[in-house]
Amino acid sequence: MSTLAPAPEAEKRHGPNRNYLNAGYTVRSWLLSTDHKRVAILYLVAVTLFFFVGGAAAVLFRIHLLTPGGLLVQPETYNKLFTAHGLVMVFFFLIPSIPAVLGNFLVPLMIGAKDMAFPRLNLASWYIFMAGGTLMIFATVFGGVDTGWTFYTPYSSMFSNSNVMLAALGVFVAGFSSILTGLNFVVTIHKMRAPGLTWFRLPLFIWAIYATGIIMLLGTPVLTMALALVGIERILRIGIFDPALGGDPLLFQHLFWFYSHPAVYIMVLPSMGVVTEIVACFCRKRIFGYGFIAVSSLAIASVGFLVWGHHMFVSGQSMYGGMVFSFLSFLVAIPSAIKVFNWTATLHRGSVSLRTPMLYALGFIGLFTMGGCTGLMLAAMGVDIHVTGTYFVVAHFHYIMVGGAVMGYLGGIHFWWPKMTGRLYSERWSVLSAILIFIGFNLTFFPQFVLGYLGMPRRYYAYPEQFQVLNVLSSAGASILGGGYLLPFSYLLWSLKYGPRAGRNPWPATGLEWKTQSPPETENFVVTPVVDEEAYAYHLLKESELGTA
């Protein structure tokens, strides 16, 4: 494979003299660092750990589901496994992954600032996150929780005999981390842009992170309250959600989904931002329809707060309420469709290079489109009645979360790895992994659409024999997918010590972060940059920067 733009001679052996990584080698310098880049790395380590914990739970129950009788684990254990998978993956991997890792690392760099608005709050948010994560690991590993990640009442508040309180507390605590992260993003983007960096000159990743921050700020408090009330009901045995004592179980569902629907946009919007950056870079041209993509992020964030009832079409909520939610759910699909068309149009007459980040970005676009279209099926109430609560929904959200968000995350990691670490990884291994992950993913989740339409409900530890073939296909895919995920973990770690050093701008890409050295110095910019060009001025790149890529 051809090499990317080489590092200057002096840096080839030792790397740039001063950078944020060698600014201090002690554990203390890492654990007490308010440098947004170091906080990002702390988050990277944490979310990777949680990803493998959540993944391990999935491996176990996918093996269990190879046989219809379900012989690997006891029913209680199975129920605890899928709950652990959901809780850990949603709250401790998907929600923080791009915002807290890539967002924290890149936002100040991309806007020409030296750090976030509130660096100490940033570090505090990591500690709060770890506290929540510790509680959650305790809850799920020592005793387990069996309510499903959705904690529906009255089962969770009055009937379950598992670690509901501890798990709810873990999410409660992690929620504060999310709120602080969102606060930092919104305030930083508003107040700390470099001179000349107007809103419509910002990279679209920043727009995406901004919209995500708003959702984190406004949605999370409601979930916090909902879980607190479940905990109180459990302790005091008062019927806030239990009809036997005058409560309404649907109230919990409304409070829960009021957050948890926008939460899925917290998970996918940043991914879309990453895809935009990658597509522009690897077509070497400005993104098609910049303004529309920017505004669509805000539209998704705002309309996304109005659609939560589509999780409740068969819950017993009002029919007319359901209609309103269905209508708005169709509306919220439109801005996403606009993005997909704009990304595709960017390739037209571009100079397309299929490096690993671009493979992940293209994979995202295809799989997100499929996942989004199945979302239309769920928004259509008449069809939703049949497929809600089945594997169809499971397949839908995994297409968005894994085929979309995780692929966006991996694409982003691969794109910005040279900047974050100053190292290059093996292109051969990274392309192989991307292909393996793509194949494994589709084999795992496509059969689940069929299973769901056939009627197999979710959260079943055993199922009718006729569903076995599709379950076996899905589990086979899961083994490939799991193996696929181990590969980037390995070669990226390997590159830290043995990978060739990266130059300042190896791809090359536009954006202020690529004007710093790789890895950047602690204070990012010695002189505050002044911005006088549009965001994706690829036509203004110098010949000398184009390198041999």
Added chain:
Amino acid sequence: MKEFQIFPEQSSAHAAQVDALFFFILAVSAFFSILIAGTLVYFSIKYRRKSPGEFAVITDSPVWVEVVWTLIPLALAMVMFAWGSRLYFSAYRPPSDAMDIQVIGKQWMWQMQHPQGRREINELHVPLGRSIRLVMISQDVIHDFYIPTFRIKQDVLPGRYTYEWFQSSRLGEFHLFCAQYCGTQHAMMTGRVIVMEPAQYDAWLSGSGSEETMAQSGERLYRQFGCNACHGVKAPTLAGLFGSRVQFASGDSGIADESYLREHILTPSVRTVAGYPSIMPTYKGQMTEDQLAQIVAYIKSLRSYKTDREQKP
């Protein structure tokens, strides 16, 4: 019911309609997915970078393109919305001549009682071609009564009735699943819906010896709990009550359906009837869901109702 399938059978007209909408959305989805994927592949090849120093051609982003690819998906989405809503409404509006069957769900089994009195567990026998309305309630947590072949499901809640209806166009045995996670044995809370010829259904009904009909049981309970002491004397008469509109003391009014009757027996102080003192005692804790359903069936029988059998929105 037992062989490997890719697509479930359709056993009702509603199922066919759901599938029709599904295939429409599937076709639109396939079209756009293939269009996008194909275009991405095509562009990736046609415009592949031929040398490291290559630049792209600077292009415009004309607004009309954005407008077109906003409006076309919007129009398609509105079609899907309207179609889906219509289907949803018809799924929630049973015909007025539907036969009511009581369903009580609890961890981890289903109990059914037919109006003629016969009970069953985890099985639902129904006659072919007859509209069936299920009146459902849970005794503990939220469950869900799901019959894939009819493409219907509805959460079964503790504390209030929920409803769903179907009309089978096919004989046979079909899956019944609980589709809302309800605890350890959620996966075992399954059963069968057995559709029989009407004559066979009648025979089956009388099969287990003479039982009271639900309304007869309800009448017995009505006397046992002393309801006749007040009702018809100093409390409103119950003849013709079911399905009629009731004026509440608060000024509102509502239809006296199953939900209202059950709620009123358990919490009489809520939604009291205008013109009567609020002195009805509560029967909370004294009646099982079974008994409540039978008393409601009795009150229903006191005059056959002609009003539209809509589920209260």
Added chain:
Amino acid sequence: MAQLEMSFENIEQQQATSRFGMWVFLATEMLFFGALLLGYCIYRIEYPNAFAAGSEHLNLKLGTINTAILLSSSLTVALGLRAIQLGRTRSLVYFLAATILLGSVFLGVKGTEYFLEYKDGFVPGASFVYSSPSPGIDPHHVEMFFLFYFILTSVHALHMAIGLGVFSVLLVRSCRHRYSAQDHEAIECAGLYWHFVDIVWIFLYPLLYLMGR
């Protein structure tokens, strides 16, 4: 006097950012209390008689006194901010002290109310005791009223206590002449927070105490 943090270009940017940050934080607090108030309102509409009965058992006199105290403390905060805007550090110190005093009295009165309610058996849970005056009022619903009352007012009190802690730190710093007419960002942000806490109480008081009176 204030130290310019590393991430900022100049002190004005730092101050504007702090203010903006506080506003954004208050927006999240609105959603936090909003969710609780939504739950309260839903059940109040559902069980008006039970909730009115519960409300009657709250101590209206103490609640009203507390409202007056809290409104006064907002006034002292505003006056304190005005004072430091004019450079009058000593007045700031007095007004901060007054605010802390008033806030502490509020908490004391609230604690007294809680104690009285505890003695009457109105604390939800195992020790809840309520004999219903009429069959129309279900004790479970009255218990729910008290649950929301206790949760709403204790979360509010927690926010107040945190606010008092912050004001204490600011008081100490004011005594050390830390703030001036050009540099008093912390006072402004703390003031914003305190006014928000006050506004929450202005919603809680009528919703909880004045029902059906």
